[in-house]
Amino acid sequence: MYLGLQKYKENFGDVYKLCFGPKSFMVVSDPQILRHILRENVFNYDKGVLGEVLEDVMGKGLIPADFETWKVRRRAIVPGFHKAWLDFQVTEFGRAGQLLVQKLKEAEAEGKTVDMEERFGSVALDIISKSVFNYEFGSVEGESPVVKAAIQSLREVEHRAQTPFQYWKLPLMDVLVERQREFKENMVLLNGALNKCIVQALSDRKEADLDELENRDYSKMENPSLLRFLVDMRGEATDGKQLRDDMITMLIAGHETTASALTWALFELEQNPALMKKVQTEIDEVMGDRECPTHEDVKRMEMVRLCFAESLRMYPEPPLLIRRALEEDMLPAGATGKETKVLRGMDFFVSIYNLQRDEKYWPNANTFDPERFKRKYVNPDIPGWAGYDPEKWKGQLYPTETASDYAMLPFGAGPRKCVGDAFAMLEGSVALAMVLRNFDFEFAAPTAQPSEVGTCTGATIHARNGLWMRPRARR
Numbered sequence: 001m002y003l004g005l006q007k008y009k010e011n012f013g014d015v016y017k018l019c020f021g022p023k024s025f026m027v028v029s030d031p032q033i034l035r036h037i038l039r040e041n042v043f044n045y046d047k048g049v050l051g052e053v054l055e056d057v058m059g060k061g062l063i064p065a066d067f068e069t070w071k072v073r074r075r076a077i078v079p080g081f082h083k084a085w086l087d088f089q090v091t092e093f094g095r096a097g098q099l100l101v102q103k104l105k106e107a108e109a110e111g112k113t114v115d116m117e118e119r120f121g122s123v124a125l126d127i128i129s130k131s132v133f134n135y136e137f138g139s140v141e142g143e144s145p146v147v148k149a150a151i152q153s154l155r156e157v158e159h160r161a162q163t164p165f166q167y168w169k170l171p172l173m174d175v176l177v178e179r180q181r182e183f184k185e186n187m188v189l190l191n192g193a194l195n196k197c198i199v200q201a202l203s204d205r206k207e208a209d210l211d212e213l214e215n216r217d218y219s220k221m222e223n224p225s226l227l228r229f230l231v232d233m234r235g236e237a238t239d240g241k242q243l244r245d246d247m248i249t250m251l252i253a254g255h256e257t258t259a260s261a262l263t264w265a266l267f268e269l270e271q272n273p274a275l276m277k278k279v280q281t282e283i284d285e286v287m288g289d290r291e292c293p294t295h296e297d298v299k300r301m302e303m304v305r306l307c308f309a310e311s312l313r314m315y316p317e318p319p320l321l322i323r324r325a326l327e328e329d330m331l332p333a334g335a336t337g338k339e340t341k342v343l344r345g346m347d348f349f350v351s352i353y354n355l356q357r358d359e360k361y362w363p364n365a366n367t368f369d370p371e372r373f374k375r376k377y378v379n380p381d382i383p384g385w386a387g388y389d390p391e392k393w394k395g396q397l398y399p400t401e402t403a404s405d406y407a408m409l410p411f412g413a414g415p416r417k418c419v420g421d422a423f424a425m426l427e428g429s430v431a432l433a434m435v436l437r438n439f440d441f442e443f444a445a446p447t448a449q450p451s452e453v454g455t456c457t458g459a460t461i462h463a464r465n466g467l468w469m470r471p472r473a474r475r
Contacts (some may be wrong), residue, residue, distance in 0.1 A: 002319035002353045009354045014336050018349070021165075025347045029354035030408035032334035032384050035324060037271065038406075039414035045065060048324025053160045056168070057153065057187070059398045060242065060248025062419065070416070073246060076236050078419050079210055080229040086422060087295050088218035089131050093427050094128045094292025097434035099140045104439060104471045106171050113444040115466040120431070124259040125150065127427055130253070133197045133247045134225035146193045149186035154252055156183045158459045177301055178402065191244065198243050201231045208232050226250070247277050252459075254420055257317040258428050260460040265311035265432060268368035270441050270469070271450055277372075279303045280474070283437045291434075298429045299397070304436075306370035308428045309398045312410040313356045314368060317460040321412070323351035335360060335382050352409055361388070361407035375400045397425040437474070444470040 006029055008016060014030040028034065037045050046056075051064040061067045062077065100123045107114045122139040124279070125147065129135045139147040148260060156179065160168065167173060174180045201223065213232060218224035230236065269276045282303045287293055298305065327341040357365045360379055378387030383404055392403035398421070401413040411418035418424070446455045447468045454464030 001265065002351065002461070003455075005320070005351050006347060006354050006357065009351070011174040014334065014354075015331070015340055015379060023347070025349045026340075026342070027334060027349045027354075029350055029351040029358065030123050030334035030336060031355065031404070033330045033340075034355065034409065035406040036332050036411065037348070038321075038409075038412065039417070042414045042416065044326050045323040045331055045348070046326060048322055050322040052166065053419060054157065057157055058249045058252065059245035060273060061182075061245040063244075063249050063253060067225070068161065068198070073242070074415075074419065076233065077226075077246065079214070079233075080226045081107065081419060081423055082214045084214055084216065085218060085224070085226075086231070089423065090222060090295045091219075092131060092296065093127060093430040096123050096130075096140065097292060097431050099123070100431070101127075101434055103140060104382070104435070105473065108439075108471045108473055111340040113470050116266055116441070116469050117190070117259070117463045117467040120262040120266075121151075121219055121256065121449065123431060124255050124262070124427070128251055128254040131423075132195060132225060132250045133227040134201075134223045135193060135197055140152055140167055141145060146189060147190040149335045150251065150255075153186045155187075157252060159458075165359070165472045186300060192384075193360060194244050194247050195240065196403070197225075197227060198231075198240050198247070201225075201227050202240070207229050207234045209234050210440070222283070222328050253418070256460045258424050260315065260462065261308055261424075261428055262419060262431055263426075263463060264315040264461070265307050265461070266441065266469075267450065267453060267467055268311065268314070269307065269436075272368065275368075276436070276440075279307060280436050283433050287433065287437060293430055293433050295426070297319050298426055298433075301429060301433055302434050304400075304429050305368060305397060305425060306373050308425065308432060310368055310370040313408055314366075316352040316356055316410070319351070319353035319457060319461055321348075321352060323350060324347040332384070334384065356408050358407075361385070361404070397422060397429075440474055441469040442469045 008018065008027065009029060015026065015028050015033065016428050018025045018027050029036070046067065047064055060066070062070060064072055065073060100119060103119070104114060112113070125139045126137050129137045135448040136148070137147045138144060159179070159316065168180050174184045198377050204223070210233065213229055221228070227243065228245070230243065269279065282301055286297050286300045290297070293301070303403050323344045324346060325346045328344050331340040333340060356362065359365050359383060363377065374390055376387070376389050385407070388404045388407065390399070390403065393400045398410060399408065401409045407411060411424070413419040443449060445468065452465060453467055456464040458460050
């Protein structure tokens with residue numbers, strides 16, 4: 001769908017109405033309009049169709065939650081991503097990365113090719129499950145029933161996101177339709193694992209003030225997960241159902257997004273040997289003899305972080321945001337030069353892909369160029385757009401939406417921006433650095449040429465045929 005919306009944009013501009021069947025969507029891809037919808041008038045736009053699609057999976061988790069629930073849960077969850085916890089998690093990312101490196105070494109020794117999309121997906125799933133609710137999926141080493149249930153549930157979320165008619169809400173669909181029967185069984189299995197973790201955390205609850213929680217020595221804790229933090233926070237409600245919704249939302253939102261960004265970063269780097277060499281040189285110089293990077297190493301590996309960011313620019317995860325207007329509104333003119341009236345109940349596709357591949361804001365937009373983020377860019381032909389300024393993200397891990405005046409939204413924007421942006425950047429940078437430190441790669445059958453990789457989408461942009469590569473040890 002995202003490629004189709006890009007084609008229509010070329011014909012009809014940054015704002016157009018798309019109708020199919022009984023549904024219609026306003027498609028927008030202008031930074032000034034996005035700033036209006038996502039920040040300036042954010043509480044006039046809820047998740048609309050997306051909330052309906054995700055309700056059976058995420059309940060009232062942060063992504064589909066109504067505004068009242070979202071305010072309460074965001075206030076509770078955001079403190080969990082504090083510096084001490086992130087510092088500790090970097091060591092956990094390294095531990096998971098070591099398992100991935102070992103499996104790639106075994107594949108090389110046996111002369112096997114590897115689907116790197118699947119490998120990145122496995123390591124991301126292991127990381128998020130351990131970090132968020134202290135569950136060992138072990139998916140890098142082998143598939144368990146719970147891992148299979150988690151992955152298939154993610155696929156069902158993607159299926160529902162792309163299906164205009166919500167047939168699964170009809171009576172007996174979970175009996176008559178095979179994929180809905182399987183989904184119901186998978187959710188029972190997955191909820192069982194999540195609820196077991198929640199019950200255990202609640203039984204061991206040790207209430208503490210925020211300052212005490214943020215000063216814990218996570219390396220000495222049996223359960224250093226985000227779930228443990230939420231359960232122990234004094235004054236916060238600890239309803240099992242809400243905790244379950246929070247955990248599964250972060251599992252889904254934090255798994256395939258990171259894995260997809262890693263997949264496309266490697267896909268692009270392998271086609272640019274000079275850039276690959278430059279990135280690997282930086283990794284070698286910063287990490288030296290250390291097997292795993294530290295938090296400080298990640299801060300020093302600017303090219304690694306920019307490669308991850310450039311992957312998110314070219315292959316945004318997700319490529320589309322969905323919104324619905326709660327009341328009438330007027331969208332700013334932006335580059336279109338004409339304001340757009342919004343009717344109450346109007347649905348929107350916010351096309352991040354269109355925006356981040358637009359030559360008006362990103363010269364040579366279809367070229368993988370992580371060093372673009374070091375260069376200032378302004379376009380005097382776009383009134384009201386401040387341009388991109390690298391000085392505006394100095395001291396941060398990645399080029400933010402404010403640095404580009406909303407022409408790039410790697411983690412969303414405004415109050416409902418992703419709460420785990422730093423977590424994802426650290427996780428992705430550690431995994432990419434460890435893989436590139438140890439291996440060179442070459443495309444292999446059945447994707448022996450980049451053109452054979454292809455794309456397909458659901459919640460994120462996937463490699464249609466996988467990303468099959470042959471690893472070659474560098475050390």
